[in-house]
Amino acid sequence: MDFQLTEDQRALRDGVRALLAGRFGPEALRAAVARGGRGLDRTLWRELGEAGFFSLRLPEADGGVGLGLPEAVLAFEEAGRVLLPGPLVATHLAAGEVAGAATGETVVTAVYGGLVEWLDESDAVRDAAGSTAGDGAAGAVPLTSVDPLTPLHRVPGGLPVDPPGDASPTSPAGPTGPSDPLATLLTSAEQLGNAARTCEAAVQHARTREQFGQPIGAFQAVKHLCAQMLVRVELARAAVYAAAVTADPMDIAAARLLADDAAVRGARDCLQVHGGMGFTWESDVHLYLKRAWVRTRRGGPATESEELLADDLVAGAGR
Amino acid sequence: MDLTYTPEEEEFRARLREWLAEAIPALPPKPSPDDWPGRRAYDLGWQRTLYDAGYAGLHWPLDAGGRGATPVQHLIYLEESEKAGAPYVGANFVGLLHAGPTIAAEGTASQRARWLPPVLRGEEVWCQGFSEPDAGSDLAALRTRAWRDGDDYVVSGSKIWTSHAEVADWCELLVRTDPSAPRHRGISWLAMPMDAPGITVRPLRTLAGSAEFAEVFLDEVRIPVAHRVGAENDGWRVTMVTLSYERGTAFVGEVVACRRVLGELAHAARGNGRWDDPVLRRWLGRLNAEFRALWRLTQWNVSEAERTGGVPGVGGSVFKLRYSHARQELYDAAAEVLGPEALDLDREWTRDRLTSLSYTIAAGTSQIQRNIVAERILGLPKGR
Ligand SMILES: Cc1cc2nc3c(=O)[nH]c(=O)nc-3n(C[C@H](O)[C@H](O)[C@H](O)COP(=O)(O)OP(=O)(O)OC[C@H]3O[C@@H](n4cnc5c(N)ncnc54)[C@H](O)[C@@H]3O)c2cc1C
Numbered sequence: 001m002d003f004q005l006t007e008d009q010r011a012l013r014d015g016v017r018a019l020l021a022g023r024f025g026p027e028a029l030r031a032a033v034a035r036g037g038r039g040l041d042r043t044l045w046r047e048l049g050e051a052g053f054f055s056l057r058l059p060e061a062d063g064g065v066g067l068g069l070p071e072a073v074l075a076f077e078e079a080g081r082v083l084l085p086g087p088l089v090a091t092h093l094a095a096g097e098v099a100g101a102a103t104g105e106t107v108v109t110a111v112y113g114g115l116v117e118w119l120d121e122s123d124a125v126r127d128a129a130g131s132t133a134g135d136g137a138a139g140a141v142p143l144t145s146v147d148p149l150t151p152l153h154r155v156p157g158g159l160p161v162d163p164p165g166d167a168s169p170t171s172p173a174g175p176t177g178p179s180d181p182l183a184t185l186l187t188s189a190e191q192l193g194n195a196a197r198t199c200e201a202a203v204q205h206a207r208t209r210e211q212f213g214q215p216i217g218a219f220q221a222v223k224h225l226c227a228q229m230l231v232r233v234e235l236a237r238a239a240v241y242a243a244a245v246t247a248d249p250m251d252i253a254a255a256r257l258l259a260d261d262a263a264v265r266g267a268r269d270c271l272q273v274h275g276g277m278g279f280t281w282e283s284d285v286h287l288y289l290k291r292a293w294v295r296t297r298r299g300g301p302a303t304e305s306e307e308l309l310a311d312d313l314v315a316g317a318g319r
Numbered sequence: 320m321d322l323t324y325t326p327e328e329e330e331f332r333a334r335l336r337e338w339l340a341e342a343i344p345a346l347p348p349k350p351s352p353d354d355w356p357g358r359r360a361y362d363l364g365w366q367r368t369l370y371d372a373g374y375a376g377l378h379w380p381l382d383a384g385g386r387g388a389t390p391v392q393h394l395i396y397l398e399e400s401e402k403a404g405a406p407y408v409g410a411n412f413v414g415l416l417h418a419g420p421t422i423a424a425e426g427t428a429s430q431r432a433r434w435l436p437p438v439l440r441g442e443e444v445w446c447q448g449f450s451e452p453d454a455g456s457d458l459a460a461l462r463t464r465a466w467r468d469g470d471d472y473v474v475s476g477s478k479i480w481t482s483h484a485e486v487a488d489w490c491e492l493l494v495r496t497d498p499s500a501p502r503h504r505g506i507s508w509l510a511m512p513m514d515a516p517g518i519t520v521r522p523l524r525t526l527a528g529s530a531e532f533a534e535v536f537l538d539e540v541r542i543p544v545a546h547r548v549g550a551e552n553d554g555w556r557v558t559m560v561t562l563s564y565e566r567g568t569a570f571v572g573e574v575v576a577c578r579r580v581l582g583e584l585a586h587a588a589r590g591n592g593r594w595d596d597p598v599l600r601r602w603l604g605r606l607n608a609e610f611r612a613l614w615r616l617t618q619w620n621v622s623e624a625e626r627t628g629g630v631p632g633v634g635g636s637v638f639k640l641r642y643s644h645a646r647q648e649l650y651d652a653a654a655e656v657l658g659p660e661a662l663d664l665d666r667e668w669t670r671d672r673l674t675s676l677s678y679t680i681a682a683g684t685s686q687i688q689r690n691i692v693a694e695r696i697l698g699l700p701k702g703r
Contacts, residue, residue: 001328001391002321003615003622009320070320203697217699220690226697227640227689234637238619239612245322254608303601309611310604313585314594 003241005074012071016078019051024082029284032085037151040086040107040121049104053079053088054095058102064095069182073189073244080193080263083284083291085149087118089186089298090126098124098132111136112183112298116153147290181252184299188240188252188259191295195236195262198270198288199229205274216273225269229262236262250312253305260302263292322618324395332395338372339403346406352529352670359444359486362409366441375439376415383423383435390624394571394617401575410483414438414445417564418491421508425549425557434489434510446487448478448511448535449558455480456687458493459502459555463537465494465509471541472496472509477534480681484520484533487513491561492542497552506554508561510546517541527673528664562683563635570642571617577649578610580668584649588656599655606652609645613638636688637696643678643685650675 005013023044032041048054056072058064065071072092079088090110091101100106100123109118110126116137119125127136140153203226206217216222236258243251267289271278278285299305324332347364350357369375378393379385388396408415419438422430437443454460463476474494481490490511497505513520517540522530549557585603588594620634650672654661661669679685693699 001324001394001618001622002625003618004626005320203699206699214702215700217693218702220686220702223693223699223702224686224689226699227692230692230697231637231640234634235612235616235641238615239608241320242322242615242618245320250607251611254611257605257608258612303597305608306601306604307597308604309607310585310600313582313603313607314589 003245009071009074012067013074013078016051016053016075017081020078020082020084023047024084026284029083029287033148033287037085037145037148038121040118042107045086045091045107046104048088049102054092054104055102056092058096062096062102064102068244069185069247070241070244072186073240076186076189077193077196077240080190081197083149083194083287085118087122089183089190090117092186093180093182094124094126094132098126108132109137110180110183111155112187113179113300114155115297116140116155117150117294119153120151145294147287147294149287149291150294152294179298179300179304181247181249184256185240185243185247185252187295187298188236188243188255191259191263191292192233192236192240194288194292194295195229195233195259195266198263198266198285199226199233201285202226202229202266202270202273209275222273225273229266229269232258232262232266250309253308256299256305257302257309260292260296264289264296267292324391328391328395331392332399335374335396335399336403338374339399339405342368342372343403343405349406355486355530359410362406362411363441363444365406366411366415366439368441370440375441376419376435379419379435379439380423383419383431384439385423390621394621397572398575401572401579407572410444410486411438411441413447413483413487413491414443414489417561418445418447418489418510420564421491421557421561422510422548424560425508430510430545430548437488443488444483444486445489445491446481446483446513447561448481448484448490448492450480451477452479456684458558459506461493461495461506463492463494464498465496465507465542467496467544468541470544472507472544472547474509474511474537474540474542477536479534480523480532481520481535482532484513484535485522485530489513490535493554493558496554500552503555505552506558507551508548508554508557509542510548511540511542515540515542526676527670570639571621573646574610574613574617574642577646578614580649580653580671581606581610584653584656591656591658593656593658599652602652602655606645606649610649613642613645616641636683636691639682640685640688640692646678647672647675 055064060066087109094108095102109122145152239255243255376385381387465472653668
C-alpha cells in the first residue's frame with residue numbers, strides 16, 4: 001500500500017497547476033466575473049481539450065490520454081483551486097461519447113440535482129442516465145444564479161420547491177433520478193481544491209494583516225479557525241483520493257459529504273478571517289463560497305448521501 | 320495513490336489473522352474494570368502471548384528487539400487485532416507505544432538492553448510522569464526538581480494525571496535539572512523505578528468512577544544518573560520524540576474499533592425502532608462518512624511515514640484533532656440510539672461515552688493541537 005502521489009501524479013498536478021496559472025490567473029477570473037457569467041471562453045475550452053483535460057481517462061487507442069480516476073481527480077482539484085468556470089465535469093464525462101467533447105470543440109452540460117449549468121453556452125445536454133439523445137433540459141427555466149460565474153437553469157419537476165407553510169409531502173428523488181457517482185466524485189475533487197485554496201488565502205491574510213500591533217494570525221481565535229480549515233481539507237483529501245482509487249459508491253458518498261463541508265465551511269471561515277474586506281465584491285472570497293454552494297447541489301441533496309451511508313451500516317459493509 | 324497491499328503484506332495479514340483466530344478464544348476471562356492488579360496481569364499476559372508468537376513490538380527496530388516491521392505492517396497488525404477482538408494494549412500503552420520507542424531512538428546500548436526486553440516480554444509496565452498540577456498544557460513550566468548527588472539525582476516535586484501509576488514498574492519522568500536555564504533548556508528525561516523510596520501514589524477517581532490515573536508525590540527520590548535518557552538538560556528534545564510517537568500511531572486501532580461500534584449502533588437502532596427516525600439515521604450515515612475518512616487519513620499518514628522513514632510527523636495532530644471529536648460524537652449518537660438506557664452506567668456505551676470525554680484533553684488538548692497545526696504546519700506566528 002502506497003497511498004501517496006506517484007512521481008507521475010505529482011508531475012501531472014504541477015503541470016495542470018502551471019497551465020491554469022498561465023491561462024486562468026486572477027485577472028482572467030475577474031474578467032470572467034465582469035462578463036457576468038455570459039460567454040464561456042471557448043478558446044480556453046479548446047486549450048483545455050488540447051492539454052487532455054477532457055480526454056484524460058479516454059483510452060489512448062481512442063485518442064485519449066489513457067489515465068485513470070485518480071489523475072482526473074488531481075486535475076479537477078486544480079480546476080477547483082482557480083474556480084475555472086464552465087460545465088467541466090459534464091464535458092469530461094461526455095468525452096468519447098459526444099463528438100468533439102474530448103477535444104474541447106463541443107461544450108457538454110448535464111442535469112445534476114435538478115439544475116443545468118451553462119445551458120445557453122452548451123452544445124449538448126446529458127441527462128441523468130448519461131445520454132445526450134433526448135432533450136434532458138426540455139422546458140428548463142433560468143434562475144438568477146447566486147454564483148456570478150455559473151449560470152443556472154432549473155429543470156421542471158427536477159427538485160420540488162415548497163411554498164412556505166405548505167406541508168404537503170414532496171418526493172425526495174425528482175424525475176432527474178439518482179445522481180451520477182462519477183460526476184459527484186469529480187465535483188468533490190473541485191470542492192477539495194476550493195477548500196485548499198481558501199485555507200491558503202486565509203493563512204496568507206492572517207500572516208500579513210496587522211491589528212493591535214501584530215499579525216492577526218498570532219491571535220488564537222484566528223489561528224484556530226485556520227487550523228480547523230486545514231483539518232477539514234486534509235480529511236477531505238484523504239476521502240476524495242481514496243474514493244478515486246476505489247471508485248466505490250460508498251467511498252464517493254463519504255468523500256462528497258466531507259468535501260462539501262470542507263469547501264463551504266472553509267470559504268465561510270476564509271471570509272471571516274478577511275473581515276470587512278471579505279464581504280466586498282472586490283475580494284475573491286465570495287466567489288469561492290458561491291461556487292462551493294453551487295457544487296453542493298450536483299450530487300443531489302446531502303441527505304441522500306447520508307441515507308446511502310446509513311444503509312451501508314446495516315448492510316454490514318461499513319465494518 | 321495505491322490502496323492495494325503487496326502480496327507480502329497480504330500474506331502477513333493472512334498469517335496474523337489465522338494466529339489471532341486461535342489465540343483469542345484461549346484468553347482468560349476479562350477482569351472487571353476496577354480490578355487493577357487483575358487488569359495488569361491480563362494485559363501483560365496478552366503481551367507475553369504476542370511475544371511468544373513473534374508479534375511483540377512489531378514496529379520497533381530490530382536492534383531494539385522488535386520485528387522492524389514497516390508502518391504498513393504495523394497498520395495491518397492494529398487493524399486485524401481490533402477486528403479479531405484482541406485485547407487493547409491497556410497497561411502496556413506507555414511502554415510499547417512511546418517510552419519504549421523513545422528509549423530505542425535515544426537510549427544508550429545498555430539502557431536499551433535493560434528496559435526494552437521486559438516491555439516486549441510483558442514483564443514490566445511503564446507510566447508517563449510529564450504533567451504536573453501547574454504544568455499541563457504548558458509542559459515546559461514543570462517544576463519537579465532534580466539535584467545531582469554523586470551518581471544519583473535526588474528528585475522532589477509532584478506529578479499528576481499519571482495513568483496506570485498504581486501498577487507501573489517504571490515511569491518516564493520529566494524533571495528540571497537546571498532551574499536557571501530558559502524553560503525548555505533545563506529539563507531532563509529520566510527512567511524512575513516506581514518502587515523507589517519517597518514515592519507516594521494517590522489514585523484519582525475519574526468522572527467515569529474508576530481510578531485510571533493518579534497523583535504521584537516525589538520526596539527526595541534517588542534515581543541513578545545512568546537512568547537519564549539523552550543528555551542532561553536536553554530532555555525537551557527527547558520529550559518531543561516521545562510526543563510524536565504518542566500522537567502518531569497510538570489511535571490507529573481505535574478508529575477500527577469506532578467503525579465496528581458504528582455498525583453495532585445501526586443494528587441496535589434497527590432492533591429498537593430508532594432507525595425509523597430519519598434524523599438519527601442520517602446522523603449515523605454522516606458518522607459513517609467521518610470514520611471512513613478518518614481511516615483513509617490513517618492510511619495516508621502511514622504511507623507517508625513509510626516513505627519518510629517511519630517517524631510520525633505533525634500530521635498526527637491533524638488526525639488527533641478530528642478523531643477525538645468524532646469519537647465523542649459517536650457516543651452521543653449511541654446515547655440517542657439507547658434512549659433512556661443511555662443513563663444506565665452498566666451499559667458499555669454509557670461508560671465509553673464518559674471515557675470519550677478525555678480524548679480532547681489527554682495527549683495535548685484540542686486547543687494545543689490547533690496551535691501546533693497553525694504554527695508548525697501553516698506557519699502562523701506564535702502568539703503570547
Ligand atoms: C485520561 C487522562 C489521562 C492522562 N494521562 C496522563 C499521563 O499518563 N501522564 C501525563 O503526564 N499526563 C497525563 N494526562 C494529562 C494531560 O496531558 C493534561 O491533562 C493535558 O495536557 C491538559 O493539561 P491540564 O490538565 O493541566 O489542563 P490546562 O493546561 O490547565 O488546560 C485547561 C484548559 O485551558 C486550555 N488551554 C491551556 N493552555 C492553552 C493555550 N495556550 N491556548 C489555548 N487554550 C489553552 C486547555 O485547552 C484546556 O481547555 C492525562 C489526562 C487525561 C484526561
